[in-house]
Amino acid sequence: MVHGLRDIFHRIGGVPGRLIFDxxxxxxxxxxxxxxxADLFLRFKAHYGFEVTFCNPYAGHEKGNVENKVGYFRRNFFVPLPTVTDMQAxxxxxxxxxxxxxxxxxxxxxxPIHLLFEDDKNALLYLPRHPFAxxxxxxxxxxxxxxxSIDGKHFYSSSPEWAGREVTVRIGAHTVEPLLPSGEPITIHLRLFGKQRTDSVDVRTTLSRLLQNPGAWRNSQLRKAIPDLLREELDKLERTELKETLATMEQLSGRYGFDTALQAMEEATKLGxxxxxxxxxxxxxxASFEPEESPSVDLSVYDRMLEPVGGVKP
Structure with a gap:
């Protein structure tokens, strides 16, 4: 809820002076x-400076207009029932x-409602300089x-070197981030929901373990995730060569990012x-390549050359 309210405040460009909750x-x-x-909501309230009012129990007359609006949006925006694959999008x-x-x-x-809303915006409180975390x-x-595990049934990977240890996890509306002692994320997972058990694994975090034990390559999540051509090439390598190649992958991932490292190594494989x-x-x-914009070319001169002359088509 806090994340949704924050997004609304920044979307409309201000903060309502009072929020009413049921x-x-x-x-x-x-x-x-x-x-x-809740502690998170208290910090959110202090950050944006709005007041809070709560509806009375069993007092439906206090929120009838809101229930009507909920019905309007349900009928006009959620019928037929949408299929959502990306919640943020x-x-x-x-x-x-x-x-x-x-x-x-x-x-x-x-x-028009948008004109009425412009009047309402004049009464909004100013947004803080920085959005609430x-x-x-x-x-x-x-x-x-x-x-x-987060929320009981949803499992996420940190990294092999953190196996059997305590880690601090930052949990947002859309992401789950295990953190290093410095506060930097080990990896970033999309947060999963639902009643079924799920497993979210970031294959990048298995590189360090594979460097210690290259023999685990055949059964690793990383092997399944890389492009087919690169996988076939790594499968041919002896243990020492494989370790050196994985070390290069880890080095490039740290410097340029995992996707760029894979792309570079795949291109090298294609070149033999x-x-x-x-x-x-x-x-x-x-990492440094920036495609140049195609220059604008005036082709009208060729159009004129192809125009019929004296009634005879070319």
């Missing part, structure tokens, strides 16, 4: 007459559709493979020269 577990929990707000597209809907007239005031932190214990020197040169070239 039954939102992300905000807090009501015990009798008292509401205990879907949310961005949905926001655009909602803003396009503001062109219609308000049912009571007879004025919408995440929480947890200490977790990894298993013998360096994996840890998968060596450390060739891979390093190709990776540097790929």
């Amino acid at each position: 039954n939102a577990s992300g905000v807090g929990r009501r015990v009798n007459e008292n509401v205990q707000m 879907f949310n961005e597209e949905l926001l655009g559709r909602c803003e396009a809907d503001w062109q219609r007239e308000h049912y009571k005031k007879g004025v 919408a995440c929480r932190y947890a200490r977790v214990k990894t298993d013998g493979y360096g994996k840890f 020269r998968l060596t450390s020197a060739n891979s390093i040169v190709l990776a540097a070239r790929l």
Whole structure:
């Protein structure tokens, strides 16, 4: 919820002075007459400076208008039921559709909704200079493979050298990041949801373990993830050569990124020269290459040449 509210604030360019909530577990929990707000929401509230009001229990008349709006958006934006493969991309597209809907007239005031909203924006609070970091932190214990569990059923990889140890994990709405003691992420996973068990593995984190034990190459997740041509070439290498090639892959990944390292080594394989020197040169070239824009060419002179002359077509 905090992440969604933050996105809305920055989308509309300001912060409402007061937010009204009904039954939102992300905000807090009501015990009798008292509401205990969640720690993350309290920090979010302090960052943006808005006030909070909670609806009374069993008081449907306090939020009837909101329920009507929920029904309107459900009928107009979620029928037929959409298939969502990328939540962030879907949310961005949905926001655009909602803003396009503001062109219609308000049912009571007879004025386009976007004009009414412009008036409302004058009452918004200013945005802070920096957006709120919408995440929480947890200490977790990894298993013998360096994996840890979030939300009970969803498992994520850290790196082999962190197997059987405690790591700090930064958990956001869309990402899960195991962190080094310095605060840098070991890797970044897309956060997974649902009731079924899932496993998210970043094959890049297996490189260091493979360098210690190249014999595990055949059964590694990394072998399954790299391009077919490069995999076939690495399968042919002896243990010593394989270790040297994996060391080059790790070196290039740290300097230029994993995808660039794989692309460079695949290109070297196509050229028939998968060596450390060739891979390093190709990776540097790929990392620094910026395609030039094609120059604009006026072809109208050729069009005039092909025009009929004296009624005779060429």
